[in-house]
Amino acid sequence: AQKVTQAQTEISVVEKEDVTLDCVYETRDTTYYLFWYKQPPSGELVFLIRRNSFDEQNEISGRYSWNFQKSTSSFNFTITASQVVDSAVYFCALSDGGSTGANSKLTFGKGITLSVRP
């Protein structure tokens, strides 16, 4: 069965600090997809990034970057020069429907509450 572990529960940083959110996953499938979602205080869930299991190229998008390592089953997310507006709960999620996509449900971690202080 699939599992997502976000060992950090709460992180507090001062504005402009860099912060990395950790995610470790478990799955038996060889093809799977990893996602990060953000839940700001207003409550909605916002899709941030998707990564597939056969592409370990890391990516940078503005102040966000992602580090995917299959060898350690980790998919970490870094915010550079954090801002107060980044304060939210961040969820890592896994979908392991494989090549058929027959099981596209998301399995979420417990979430990490990030507080960015001015």
Next chain:
Amino acid sequence: DSGVTQTPKHLITATGQRVTLRCSPRSGDLSVYWYQQSLDQGLQFLIQYYNGEERAKGNILERFSAQQFPDLHSELNLSSLELGDSALYFCASSLGTLSNQPQHFGDGTRLSIL
């Protein structure tokens, strides 16, 4: 704005009652998913529909049921409500059924059982 619309935003009711939550997916999306977010269980998948048919089931109680209509909107029915059903219920939609397609979430319906 994700394009997924959920109504109502808030619902307060009593134990034993029945409620219906409604979801309109993004234009063009055929799959609808329901998730429950509670303090103790976190975000849990309940059920998925694709083009009107049930596709996958998760940890959905027998007291709960859902359907997707020909216009692709979906409803989640919760009956014989218990205090433990208090939670935030999210609807999400995606283009199809493939695992690589991101799910876009609505703002959720906050259900409070008194």
